[in-house]
Amino acid sequence: MSSSTGGIGATEAHTRKRRTFKDCQLLDAADRLAHFRGKFSLPENTVYLDGNSLGPLPVATPARIAEVVEQEWGKDLISSWNKHGWFIMANKVASKIARIVGARAHEMVVGDSTSVNLFKVVSAAARLRPDRHVIVSERANFPTDLYMLEGLIRQLGSKYVLRLADNDGEINSSITADVAVVVLTHVSFRTGRMLDMAKYTQLAHEAGALIVWDLAHSAGAVHVDLAAAGADFAVGCGYKFLNGGPGAPAFLYVAERLQELCEQPLCGWFGHARPFAFESPYAPAEGAQRFQCGTPPILSLAALEVGVDLMLEASQEHLLAKSAALCELFITLVKQECGRWDFRLVSPRNACERGSQICLAHPESYAIVQALILENVVGDFRAPDILRFGFAPLYNSYTTVWTAVQKLQLVMREGLWDKPEYKQRSAVT
Amino acid sequence: MSSSTGGIGATEAHTRKRRTFKDCQLLDAADRLAHFRGKFSLPENTVYLDGNSLGPLPVATPARIAEVVEQEWGKDLISSWNKHGWFIMANKVASKIARIVGARAHEMVVGDSTSVNLFKVVSAAARLRPDRHVIVSERANFPTDLYMLEGLIRQLGSKYVLRLADNDGEINSSITADVAVVVLTHVSFRTGRMLDMAKYTQLAHEAGALIVWDLAHSAGAVHVDLAAAGADFAVGCGYKFLNGGPGAPAFLYVAERLQELCEQPLCGWFGHARPFAFESPYAPAEGAQRFQCGTPPILSLAALEVGVDLMLEASQEHLLAKSAALCELFITLVKQECGRWDFRLVSPRNACERGSQICLAHPESYAIVQALILENVVGDFRAPDILRFGFAPLYNSYTTVWTAVQKLQLVMREGLWDKPEYKQRSAVT
Missing domain, CATH: 3.40.640.10 (Type I PLP-dependent aspartate aminotransferase-like (Major domain))
Structure with missing residues (x-):
């Protein structure tokens, strides 16, 4: 992987210890925000890296909405403007x-x-x-x-x-x-x-x-x-x-x-x-x-x-630290696991200069995003050639980042992106 | 009751047959929109004449909202923009x-x-x-x-x-x-x-x-x-x-x-x-x-x-006809049942010149509206002296109009409006 705004040099990478799934599990075990994952009703087995487009449903939301609809609007009607x-x-x-x-x-x-x-x-x-x-x-x-x-x-x-x-x-x-x-x-x-x-x-x-x-x-x-x-x-x-x-x-x-x-x-x-x-x-x-x-x-x-x-x-401090750590892990793992393919880091390399998302450029980005979605890794495509992954720290774990990168590797290795239907870009992903 | 825009003359009123609860029941029996009342989850025993401020909850709404929240947002997430x-x-x-x-x-x-x-x-x-x-x-x-x-x-x-x-x-x-x-x-x-x-x-x-x-x-x-x-x-x-x-x-x-x-x-x-x-x-x-x-x-x-x-x-034709008939019935009944109190018809007397609401003026309108709400007849107050009643034809019946007027008579007859707490007007009703 190359970077437009400052790359990880090959030498530097070689001197680093290879990251493993076990490392990610250890990071999860130490994560003080880990229990927040259970507060979102995300579908099983889905790695959701599109919370910067639409955040997922909190578990508590349906009951609160039902209360507002059925009790407040339904039973108390106009008086709810004051009463509720x-x-x-x-x-x-x-x-x-x-x-x-x-x-x-x-x-x-x-x-x-x-x-x-x-x-x-x-x-x-x-x-x-x-x-x-x-x-x-x-x-x-x-x-x-x-x-x-x-x-x-x-x-x-x-x-x-x-x-x-x-x-x-x-x-x-x-x-x-x-x-x-x-x-x-x-x-x-x-x-x-x-x-x-x-x-x-x-x-x-x-x-x-x-x-x-x-x-x-x-x-x-x-x-x-x-x-x-x-x-x-x-x-x-x-x-x-x-x-x-x-x-x-x-x-x-x-x-x-x-x-x-x-x-x-x-x-x-x-x-x-x-x-x-x-x-x-x-x-x-x-x-x-x-x-x-x-x-x-x-x-x-x-x-x-x-x-x-x-x-x-959640503690704001923990949130921001985890957000940066998830992004950093993703960059490291993409380099380690998908280095042989031509992904270019579009986001700034320095964590202080970027938000909670990592963008990669690739000529087949649209098709790759579609293939990843079929593998239950939801990111999105932004024209002309960007794969965008959001790392919301409340519900994403270090092992989900691992899974995402493994799926990216699978999509590339097996050529799962190379399907005729992906040549036609839909209105939006 | 007097009217600012054309009154029902006393002579005319005397020649009319007195309207009874039974008349209202007969009108309900012939009402081709009567079954729509069951499609709203209105509280039992409430006469809701404030649908021109906030319409009531349709029975079908909570399930549809739950579907959008739990299935579409919760399970299908960002893909719902296309999928749903x-x-x-x-x-x-x-x-x-x-x-x-x-x-x-x-x-x-x-x-x-x-x-x-x-x-x-x-x-x-x-x-x-x-x-x-x-x-x-x-x-x-x-x-x-x-x-x-x-x-x-x-x-x-x-x-x-x-x-x-x-x-x-x-x-x-x-x-x-x-x-x-x-x-x-x-x-x-x-x-x-x-x-x-x-x-x-x-x-x-x-x-x-x-x-x-x-x-x-x-x-x-x-x-x-x-x-x-x-x-x-x-x-x-x-x-x-x-x-x-x-x-x-x-x-x-x-x-x-x-x-x-x-x-x-x-x-x-x-x-x-x-x-x-x-x-x-x-x-x-x-x-x-x-x-x-x-x-x-x-x-x-x-x-x-x-x-x-x-x-x-609902048939638009039936809706509009019923809307006019409910308003007309209300005017007639207020005159018949509450004629001894000083209500002035603020809405035009001619059905073609008014919407689906009847407004009455009274010096104690704010207190009367509050007392009616305690009697489960929900209308609203509009400054300086207006009692406003909306007659949405989908969920209001002729007998509810009867009930509303009986409660208005009760409030006036028993002086239920004359309470110190009603002298203080709240921000909104």
């Missing part, structure tokens, strides 16, 4: 997510989608820098982030410009004195590369700009401390590492110091200071609450809360 | 809602909240009339609609103006040649008054404006034919008469003739022509699909689909 705290459910979940990303409860709201939340915060940020008309982002950012920025700019008018950096160096040079807002994704969905949040935040602030962080692939997977980094705004996703279920509500962060200055255009009744006074005109609620919009999706919020609670049960 | 049609679930639900409101499948999308959807369509409409800068609505519109218009106008800049009509006559006179978009709610949340959709749509078009209809209190309750009315855009709510559950996804309609011209700012990846090609820049999907934004909330969509399916099982 539906009015404050989003705030409760928000306060829990806040603890995961280094924020305070009143700096966080939960609701809508990541895309919609991005629109809110970038709108608010742009309005705080009315004399500047450049929004900076990365060309390699997650596409929906760029689409939303394009949409916002069309709405704001032709004086606004989207400036896209093509690499890390260009991000630096793009942040000039005409920049209103910098919008960066902390961990790249495609490569797993992680940006230094404090460094880029400081760069933005030095240029007089505000910064928005997309934490979709960060929250629950890597160390995030929005307060320590001095971040202005952030958004993130509930259905990846937070295990909130398909299409779970997203979250949104606004630093306290900015809140009272902020106006955002999606100012629906749940962001009003007195939503049930039914009064006009709009009067924004205090704190981040003014970034709420319509009626919150109660069933989805209930599912998200279970996922977040599970995350909070 | 999650990608097209929103389109499937949209095509069903389309049938309820006189639209075609490709003119409807489901997702986000009513507030967010309103922002999308009014943004799109305004962009289609770039030389006009007035948005017309009603001061009595549902507040979140007005808040969203205020937010949009702040975003669009100071040349835009929100012109609010104070009564029906003023709506007419407000629609002048400088108006870009008219935003009206079909059935008023506060009074139940229903506007003539075809008439106001024509007025808007004659002035060269576009029109947006909010169907939150209409869909599933009254006759709506967006195509016949020539409507341009519409939005609506999934958790009222469609029984989709608390905070269910909302819907959005765009007439086919406008679709290819439309640009909307919340252009996330699910509205892209090729969402999983991960390509830039944004290229809008065909049809109404370009009004989608972020990842759809699968659990909430599944619940909504059950509610909509139930609605489609």
Whole structure:
């Protein structure tokens, strides 16, 4: 295996002791998070390395959903808004997510989608820098982030410009004195590369700009401390590492110091200071609450809360250490077991520079991902040639990493990827 | 009982035969929708007249939710996007809602909240009339609609103006040649008054404006034919008469003739022509699909689909006739049984001019609503003095209307409303 961002040299590898299944078992035995695996209802024999696309189902979720549906909605009906705290459910979940990303409860709201939340915060940020008309982002950012920025700019008018950096160096040079807002994704969905949040935040602030962080692939997977980094705004996703279920509500962060200055255009009744006074005109609620919009999706919020609670049960320190260790083991084992095939490490070699995922490039990546899925190892494909494996530390073990690599070896050795049906790429994997 | 919009004269009432419980039983016996009551898991002995705030739980919903959670999410994980049609679930639900409101499948999308959807369509409409800068609505519109218009106008800049009509006559006179978009709610949340959709749509078009209809209190309750009315855009709510559950996804309609011209700012990846090609820049999907934004909330969509399916099982003709008959019976019985107390009919007297709800005004309305809830008759209070009763025809019977009025009589006769704790109005009922 070669690496685009710093390889393990052959010499170095030869001097290392060969890793065995037994080693992985010993690591599992010492793993203080091992019991969390039992808190997810993952199918038997499946190695699930796609929790960065859709986190698995917590065992506790079905009962909680049934309670909300059958008791709260079914029996208590409209009174549940007060009786079962539906009015404050989003705030409760928000306060829990806040603890995961280094924020305070009143700096966080939960609701809508990541895309919609991005629109809110970038709108608010742009309005705080009315004399500047450049929004900076990365060309390699997650596409929906760029689409939303394009949409916002069309709405704001032709004086606004989207400036896209093509690499890390260009991000630096793009942040000039005409920049209103910098919008960066902390961990790249495609490569797993992680940006230094404090460094880029400081760069933005030095240029007089505000910064928005997309934490979709960060929250629950890597160390995030929005307060320590001095971040202005952030958004993130509930259905990846937070295990909130398909299409779970997203979250949104606004630093306290900015809140009272902020106006955002999606100012629906749940962001009003007195939503049930039914009064006009709009009067924004205090704190981040003014970034709420319509009626919150109660069933989805209930599912998200279970996922977040599970995350909070684990020690953050153990989580982050295990995440890094799983990724490191995977790289080592791929090199050891699959070194004869042409896999290139796309993710940064240095654990401090990547999220909880490892991406490999291979010309037949799509077919290999399909063949692995048939072998019950679920990763995913990202165009043009990337195999992406997420190593969520709550439910993945060291022996599952071993199994994944053995299956990868099997797929390559037996040519299981070489099937006509894999030549046709489906819409998504 | 007096009526603000046309009363039942005392003479007329005296010549009418007195309605009895037996009459109501006979009406129930002849009701071709009577068996639908059993398809909702309403608590025993509860008369639920608040389905226009939160529709009750369909019996089939818990099993469907459990299937989506435990089988689709739990066992099939990420593969469910293809295997269980999650990608097209929103389109499937949209095509069903389309049938309820006189639209075609490709003119409807489901997702986000009513507030967010309103922002999308009014943004799109305004962009289609770039030389006009007035948005017309009603001061009595549902507040979140007005808040969203205020937010949009702040975003669009100071040349835009929100012109609010104070009564029906003023709506007419407000629609002048400088108006870009008219935003009206079909059935008023506060009074139940229903506007003539075809008439106001024509007025808007004659002035060269576009029109947006909010169907939150209409869909599933009254006759709506967006195509016949020539409507341009519409939005609506999934958790009222469609029984989709608390905070269910909302819907959005765009007439086919406008679709290819439309640009909307919340252009996330699910509205892209090729969402999983991960390509830039944004290229809008065909049809109404370009009004989608972020990842759809699968659990909430599944619940909504059950509610909509139930609605489609019933004959629309029977639904609308029964809705009108229940409202009419309620008015008649309130007059007959509670005529000695000072209830004023706030809803229009003419069934053709109102939705599936009856609103009464009374100085002690808040306390009366609370006392009724203790008697298991659930309606709601709307400031300053309105008792609001929704008569969803799928699960309400003629005898439940009888019971509701008997309980109202009891509350008034025994002074059950006159308790100190009811003097303090809670945040919402």
